[in-house]
Amino acid sequence: AQAGGPGASQVPRYVRVNTLKTCVDDVIDFFRREGYSYLGKAASVEELRSLSGKKFLLDLHLPELLVFPPQTDFHDNVLYTSGHIILQDKASCLPAFLLSPAAGSHVIDACAAPGNKTSHLAAILKNKGQIFAFDVDTKRLATMSTMLMRAGVTGFQLAQQDFLTVDPGDPKYSKVAYILLDPSCSGSGMVNRVPMAEAAPSAERLQALAGFQRKVLSHGLSFPALQRLVYSTCSLHREENEDVVGAVLQEWGSAFRLVDAFPGWPCRGLAAFPGAESCLRASAADTLTHGFFVAVLERRGDGAAASR
Numbered sequence: 001a002q003a004g005g006p007g008a009s010q011v012p013r014y015v016r017v018n019t020l021k022t023c024v025d026d027v028i029d030f031f032r033r034e035g036y037s038y039l040g041k042a043a044s045v046e047e048l049r050s051l052s053g054k055k056f057l058l059d060l061h062l063p064e065l066l067v068f069p070p071q072t073d074f075h076d077n078v079l080y081t082s083g084h085i086i087l088q089d090k091a092s093c094l095p096a097f098l099l100s101p102a103a104g105s106h107v108i109d110a111c112a113a114p115g116n117k118t119s120h121l122a123a124i125l126k127n128k129g130q131i132f133a134f135d136v137d138t139k140r141l142a143t144m145s146t147m148l149m150r151a152g153v154t155g156f157q158l159a160q161q162d163f164l165t166v167d168p169g170d171p172k173y174s175k176v177a178y179i180l181l182d183p184s185c186s187g188s189g190m191v192n193r194v195p196m197a198e199a200a201p202s203a204e205r206l207q208a209l210a211g212f213q214r215k216v217l218s219h220g221l222s223f224p225a226l227q228r229l230v231y232s233t234c235s236l237h238r239e240e241n242e243d244v245v246g247a248v249l250q251e252w253g254s255a256f257r258l259v260d261a262f263p264g265w266p267c268r269g270l271a272a273f274p275g276a277e278s279c280l281r282a283s284a285a286d287t288l289t290h291g292f293f294v295a296v297l298e299r300r301g302d303g304a305a306a307s308r
């Protein structure tokens, strides 16, 4: 799917239940009382595609995700304004879900603002553990502070800092076993927010983005206690996705491997290098989501965390 092109109007309204504040059953009851009919857990992407009227489903892939018809607007809904639900595209829920940090662990969210994935990480951690979140953009960090507070997230340190300047040797980060890395990208997968002009970045821009993405991914892998890192973009460009992951894996020799992430997910990485199909892709046409890319990297050896 092209940005703004066909597919944009088909993407459902995904609602992530914030388990720091509520649970799936209570949110389902709430929407029933608001006059929506709950149809149960979806069996296929086709079932999500045929959703219409005041009906909703539980997603087939992600356990805390409800699915409403496209264009449903909950921005004024009390569950949203009180942080009980997060309005987040399904594909953007994949990184934290696949990182799956154990409660109590130390996690870095390297490029974190406005914080949807940070709040998802906190929910998975049950607010137990420590999240170190970084971003360079002051405005986005301000939005993020408000959002995390509304979502009931505790146990995090938010810093306005270039992640490339965060010292992996600092004892503060000596227990960081998980990193979520969602760096700036061309945004070419965003189906309804990015103007067409931005949908086709120049070769120079792609090269600059890919250079940054490679650097930041390699920096993430240099944290000494790291076990698992999830790299994601909302780009459709292979240069920012499989090519970045392939180059950095090669740079690190045999230290890290790609995990076959979410084997049941229908859309896989492009065959840019042997094993690239272990990565995930998402698109409006195939998965009824924004265009997205996810790779899960794990340190080789006995210490690697169990994979999903």
Ligand code: SAM
Binding pocket: 092, 110, 111, 112, 113, 114, 115, 116, 117, 118, 134, 135, 136, 137, 140, 161, 162, 163, 164, 182, 183, 184, 185
């Ligand atoms: N993970 C966020 C979320 O789910 O809400 C979205 C992150 S957005 C795709 C990329 C972010 O990276 C931007 O907020 C940008 O300001 C930030 N960024 C860019 N360069 C950075 C750097 N060197 N260090 C830390 N953050 C950076």
